[in-house]
Amino acid sequence: MRSPETDSEHSETDSVGSSTDSQSSGLGAVRHQRRSAQRTDVFSLKAMAxxxxxxxxxxxxxxxxxxxxxxxxxxxxxxxxxxxxxxxxxxxxxxxxxxxxxxxxxxxxxxxxxxxxxxxxxxxxxxxxxxxxxxxxxxxxxxxxxxxxxxxxxxxxxxxxxxxxxxxxxxxxxxxxxxxxxxxxxxxxxxxxxxxxxxSWPTEEFDTLNMIMVNALFCLLVFCVALVLFPTLRKPCRFYLWTVMLLLAVTCMPVTRPLPLLALVQFLLRDQERLAILVFYMLLVVLTCLTVAWQIGSSAKANTRVRKIFHLLIVMVYIPGLIFECALLYLATGVALAAFVVLELLRLLKIPPFADRLAVAFSTLRTKRTPESWL
Structure with missing residues (x-):
């Protein structure tokens, strides 16, 4: 027959053990709820900012x-x-x-x-x-x-x-x-x-340009997806190597007759008016680069008046293109889109030696509404 002290001690031990078990089960339940909540948040709009x-x-x-x-x-x-x-x-x-x-x-x-x-x-x-x-x-x-x-x-x-x-x-x-x-x-x-x-091979001038543009932008899209799926490609040497391969695929892949690079040269040199508009576009690019360099040198954030310069430059690009050369405008728009995507990849992935200058330019020209996650 057990003494009362022993029974009480045993009951206390059981109560402590049961409380410990309840605490552990409670922690397990909390962890399970957190895990289930995390799995639910993947498909919840509240988890997306x-x-x-x-x-x-x-x-x-x-x-x-x-x-x-x-x-x-x-x-x-x-x-x-x-x-x-x-x-x-x-x-x-x-x-x-x-x-x-x-x-x-x-x-x-x-x-x-x-x-x-x-x-x-x-x-x-x-x-x-x-x-x-x-x-x-x-x-x-x-x-x-x-x-x-x-x-x-x-x-x-x-x-x-x-x-x-x-x-x-x-x-x-x-x-x-x-x-x-x-x-x-x-x-x-x-x-x-x-x-x-x-x-069949594209025969019309615009069909040829469209085939070149579709091939170029699709290759760029595949390149961006590859950077997401394979982080090792984000290293500087591999990034530049694959960028060169991308450029070769765009200019030398046999999707037109002659090859895209030759077809583009023939298209640009075929018309004097087209060549003059191309020179005008190049001057606008130089003016844009000078504006960005001047803004960086001023070590101050751009205000609304400075940003209006870029709006004016865009208007100056589209007016002669829409009036005289829609095909050239289509080509220039695709080239500009591809160039901006590559520059943004350099900035976001911090690829030297251009990443620092691009980051400074972006921080100088960004507005108050620009998300912090873009920096």
Missing amino acids: PRPNAGPGGWLCLLLPLALTVRLLRHATPACKDQARMQCLLTVAAGGMALETLCFFIYAFVKTGILVKCLVSLLPGVATSLSFYLLVDTSLTFAIIVGFVMTSAYQQIYIYTLRGFQRSFTYGEASVFVQGLVLFALSAIHRLGGFFCGG
């Missing part, structure tokens, strides 16, 4: 589908049957991505049951696949694969954009940006794939 002092702008996800639909209805019977089919495919793809965005808002904002969430998650892929099959007249296998893969990829890129570029986009602006990237990738894959699979 949109641009401050701006509305959500969700309606912008309908902008590209509506624009492509209006164009398709106004030009219902284009001369080329393949072009008409591609326009219809891009319109359906844009509509599917807009539906994916709306369903994502419902999934993230509205509290519903698991069954409704599953249906909302499957709806964009099913609707896009059916639209490809019925409206674009594709095969059922192609419609299912492309419909689900495209909407899933769009959602992942959309989430990555909002989480990776914090305070840079509203929800609607991010949707327009990602839709544009996906539509361009689809168009480029269709055009380049059709060409390398036995398509």
Whole structure:
């Protein structure tokens, strides 16, 4: 028979052990809740930092589908049957991505049951696949694969954009940006794939420029994706090596006859007026560089008046191009876009020896509304 002291001590030990077990189980429950909350936050709009002092702008996800639909209805019977089919495919793809965005808002904002969430998650892929099959007249296998893969990829890129570029986009602006990237990738894959699979060489002047531009920007897009997927490419030596390879692919890949570099030289030297506008554009580039250097040397942040200089320079680029040389303006716009992307990569990845000067220029010219994450 045990003494009372022993029983009390045993009960105290049991109570301490039970309290310890309850504390450990409580900590485990808290950790489990945190982990589940972290997994939930991946698909929660609250975990994504949109641009401050701006509305959500969700309606912008309908902008590209509506624009492509209006164009398709106004030009219902284009001369080329393949072009008409591609326009219809891009319109359906844009509509599917807009539906994916709306369903994502419902999934993230509205509290519903698991069954409704599953249906909302499957709806964009099913609707896009059916639209490809019925409206674009594709095969059922192609419609299912492309419909689900495209909407899933769009959602992942959309989430990555909002989480990776914090305070840079509203929800609607991010949707327009990602839709544009996906539509361009689809168009480029269709055009380049059709060409390398036995398509004809471009004969018209603008078709040649368009093929060169599509090839160049698609190669640049692949390069940017590779930098995201393979961080080892961000080292200076490898970065410059792959940049040289990118330049060679753009200028020497046989997508035109003659090669793109020769085709561009012939295009620029064919017309004296075109050459004069090109010289004018080069002078504007030099003036822009001098303006940036002067602003950096003044060691003061640019005000609104200084930034208006760049607005004036942009207007001076577009006026002669729109009046006299639309093809040259199209080419110059693509070259400028590619150049700015490469310069921004140098600044963000801190690639020497240009990163420091670019960072100083950016900090000098940025406005108060520029997100801190861009620095």
